[in-house]
Amino acid sequence: MRVLIADDDKLCAELIGAFVAAAGHEVVGIETAGGLAVLQSYQRLRPDCLLLDVLMPRLNGFTIAQHLRSRIPDAKIIFMSGLITPDYPSARRFQSDGWLSKPIAFQDLCEALSRAAESRPTDTPAAA
Numbered sequence: 358m359r360v361l362i363a364d365d366d367k368l369c370a371e372l373i374g375a376f377v378a379a380a381g382h383e384v385v386g387i388e389t390a391g392g393l394a395v396l397q398s399y400q401r402l403r404p405d406c407l408l409l410d411v412l413m414p415r416l417n418g419f420t421i422a423q424h425l426r427s428r429i430p431d432a433k434i435i436f437m438s439g440l441i442t443p444d445y446p447s448a449r450r451f452q453s454d455g456w457l458s459k460p461i462a463f464q465d466l467c468e469a470l471s472r473a474a475e476s477r478p479t480d481t482p483a484a485a
Contacts, residue, residue, distance in 0.1 A: 358474045361404035363388045363395040363421070364437065365413050373408060373437075373461060380467045382406075392416025396424060399432075406454070406473050411438040422451050433473045437461065 360377050364370040367389045374384045388398045391414040399407060407425070411418035418436055425432045439459030441448055448456075454476055455469035 358382045358405040358470060359385045359402075360406050360408060360470070361386045361388065361395075361398060361402055362408045363398075363413065363418075364408075364410040365389055365391060366410075369459070373466070376461065376463050376466050377408070377470070379463070380470055382470055392418075392421050395421050399425060406433040406435060406470065408435050408437055408457070411436050411441045411448070419447055419451050422453070426452070433476065435469050435473060 360382050362370050362373050362377065362384060364373065370387045370389050374387050377384050385402045385404050386398050388395045393415050395409070395413065396416070409418045409421060413421065416424075418438075422434050422436070425434065433454045435455035435457060436448070436453045437457045437459060442458070443449070443456040454473040457465055457469055
């Protein structure tokens with residue numbers, strides 16, 4: 358699966374990229390410049406899955422997800438956060454194909470990517 362990683366912490370994004378590659382997936386890009394840059398990178402790279410940090414500058418992850426899903430309903434998005442949990446009120450409103458809590462464990466990442474790869478566009482996304 359072709360994966361775009363969006364996290365404003367460059368070291369964290371690079372570590373996640375190494376995990377994604379070790380899990381046998383292709384990292385098509387790492388975006389650390391904020392929400393607007395994530396949208397531009399997504400449009401340019403057209404990944405199979407977006408690993409998306411919830412707390413991003415300029416546009417947060419929920420806003421990015423809402424924008425992407427309004428244009429690409431079957432976009433596969435896995436949220437990541439060390440501060441926000443899947444039961445946070447705003448998090449429950451946005452469908453995701455998974456949720457990774459930071460620090461991210463390699464096995465959790467592998468499972469989330471496998472579920473996203475197996476999901477069909479009509480599947481109801483589940484929070485991990």
